[in-house]
Amino acid sequence: MLMVQKLLKISGIGENRLHVAWVSSAEAQRFVDISTDVIASIKAQGRFDAAMFSTELAAAEETLKTEILRWMVGKEVKLLSRGDVYGRKWEKARFESILDSVLEREYHKQLILHAILAGFTSVRAISQKVGLGLKRISYLLADMEKTNMIEFRGHTDCIPVFAAL
């Protein structure tokens, strides 16, 4: 869930749209306090316009479905407590920094995919659409090509054109 908060932050939806809390069955007052805080926080942020964030939400949804993220989250406890197949135990901070970079990468890839589907097929057009640097997009496009998310369709006026698969 903390990962989802990070994703909401990256996507600009706002990490505080999601609250996570621990309440035991005996802590009625604590539940009341938390729910009051959560409602106050959401009220302060105002209504959420899902239509305005439709691309971000769709990309976030696809990101959370990706195998690599599901795999990493599923392996977290094992990697931190028992170690990997080489017997190396992972530091929590190191695991989280890798998870963060994977999360950001997968989200950016989904944004690029949406841009291509929307008809922005050159690196420059994608960059203008999603607001990422040209170098970052070229790097991610190469990655997406390898995993069969997109393909290189040839050149139009010396500009490489990509298509979603």
Next chain:
Amino acid sequence: MKQTEPKIVAFLCNWCAYAGADLAGVSRLQHPSNMRTVRVMCSGRVDPLFVVQALKSGCDGVLVAG
């Protein structure tokens, strides 16, 4: 009609937060009523996708409590 009250989906664990919320009701503690509760058997049951889908379907915030 423009709705000004925020809609919040709360995923509550049956054994912890849901019982806590129930107790809050039984003890007649006052709290705002913007929550739409979804009772789950464990907060581990809440798939990250639920959060995004909740936001997509027009709610303004999500609370996961275990």
